[in-house]
Amino acid sequence: MRKLLLGGLAVLGLLAVLVGRTLMVAAPEMRAVPLPSLSPSQDQAAMVARLSRSITFPTVSGNDEAFVAFHAFLRESFPLVHEVLSLKTFDHSLLFHWDSGNSCKPTLLLAHQDVVPVSSPADWKHPPFSGAEDDGYIWGRGTMDDKVSVMAILEAVEGMLAAGEQPSCDVWLAFGHDEETGGMHGAARMAAWLLSRGLQFELVLDEGGMILPGSTLGIREPVALIGIAEKGYLSVQLRAYGEPGHSSRPPVRTAIGELASAIQVLESSPRPASLGVPTRQMLEQVAPWQPFGKRLVFANLWLFKPLVLQQLASKPETNAMIRTTLAPTMLNAGVKDNVLPGVAQAVINFRLLPGERSEDILAWLNDTLPPSVKVKVHEGFFSEASDVSPTDSDAYQRVAALAAALPGEPVPTPFLLIAGSDARHYQALSGNVLRFLPVSLQREDIARFHGPNERLARDQYAQMVRFYSGVIQAVESPFH
Ligand SMILES: [Zn+2]
CATH class of the missing domain: 3.40.630.10 (Zn peptidases)
Incomplete structure (x- = not known):
């Protein structure tokens, strides 16, 4: 009974905090500055x-x-x-x-x-x-x-x-x-x-x-x-090697197979999600204009952050706001249908979330992929977040x-x-x-x-x- 009472009190306390924080979210005074008028010369x-x-x-x-x-x-x-x-x-x-x-x-x-x-x-x-x-x-x-x-x-x-x-x-x-x-x-x-x-x-x-x-x-x-803020840009080349030769006697591991499984490993282990300063500020800024339910969520990100991240991750355009994304954009291997290529290569394009650096990504790739897959920065455009x-x-x-x-x-x-x-x-x-x-x-x-x-x-x-x-x-x- 005593336990139940304490539990009930805790729930009530939590509710009071959640609602209290929600009600405290007031629309900031809009400090709009009127745009200057056109001058007479500006027809x-x-x-x-x-x-x-x-x-x-x-x-x-x-x-x-x-x-x-x-x-x-x-x-x-x-x-x-x-x-x-x-x-x-x-x-x-x-x-x-x-x-x-x-x-x-x-x-x-x-x-x-x-x-x-x-x-x-x-x-x-x-x-x-x-x-x-x-x-x-x-x-x-x-x-x-x-x-x-x-x-x-x-x-x-x-x-x-x-x-x-x-x-x-x-x-x-x-x-x-x-x-x-x-x-x-x-x-x-x-x-x-x-x-x-x-x-x-x-x-x-x-x-x-x-x-x-x-x-x-x-x-x-x-x-x-x-x-x-804006995201960074990094393209990485992956290379996998195999025994070149006739495709009638294939080995267990091929260059193409190895590269394909490397890409699959990367796509199934996305970089961690985080709200980050700009996205957190964006959600907090519009909170006062949200209906009560959503305002309750955005005013209490300390509690609801996992829920919000899950929601944002569900669509590509919002997923891109909460994590470094990776996209395989180029693939190259083989010249003939009955010849095993000795090498297969792919380019993966990363868009870096502010706070994540290119060296973090390269280190993560080297940790995540088997040593047989070689990782190197792709030539061309590059920018940190x-x-x-x-x-x-x-x-x-x-x-x-x-x-x-x-x-x-x-x-x-x-x-x-x-x-x-x-x-x-x-x-x-x-x-x-x-x-x-x-x-x-x-x-x-x-x-x-x-x-x-x-x-x-x-x-x-x-x-x-x-x-x-x-x-x-x-x-x-x-x-x-
Ligand atoms: Zn432009």
């Missing part, structure tokens, strides 16, 4: 026409002519930017500097001029380099990823210059030309040059997250996903407050970018590297990134320009 139709024309330059990495023509178009479209800001080029990458005359920490805005090639032109409603305006949209490669930001940032600066405005701290603009192929010739060199000048930035802002329907995170209000930027900084608050003022009044939320961006190259230049593209999309629009029918709603473009003006005009921020 919307003219801005849209320039965006539309920018799309007609097929700036796929390697197409030198397109970049040269695009730069001439930029000079003609943004005369004040080219007159007042200094410009340094790195191959086709452009690094602008707007000197404020003040010594406070500068801001660095990033975007890339290059676009991915088009694999299936027939699937496009309008040709991918037409910049066609139709149905309230501007269509074509770069309208989302991310030439649109090059244009919107330049519109913002040109507009401020025309209005005789000056930023309170220096502003730098870095527009890479090879982001889609790793950024080694553009972003990496610009970042190294800035670092060699001893520069440190208050804020580095690149593409990354965007505004998505709240249903993405189970709430009604739209969410503005502000990337505070980024640091995690804090959310209690002025820089984050400034971006979040402006994001909250975008149409639909989205809830700004920190988030982990599972893909890569040029921002990775600028890590050493700022403690506040953020990744956010100020556009509002539907879930199905995500497939337009690198896919057919990339497009931007016409009405969103002016908002983008106003957003970037707001980021530059830090002086109007209530946080300074």
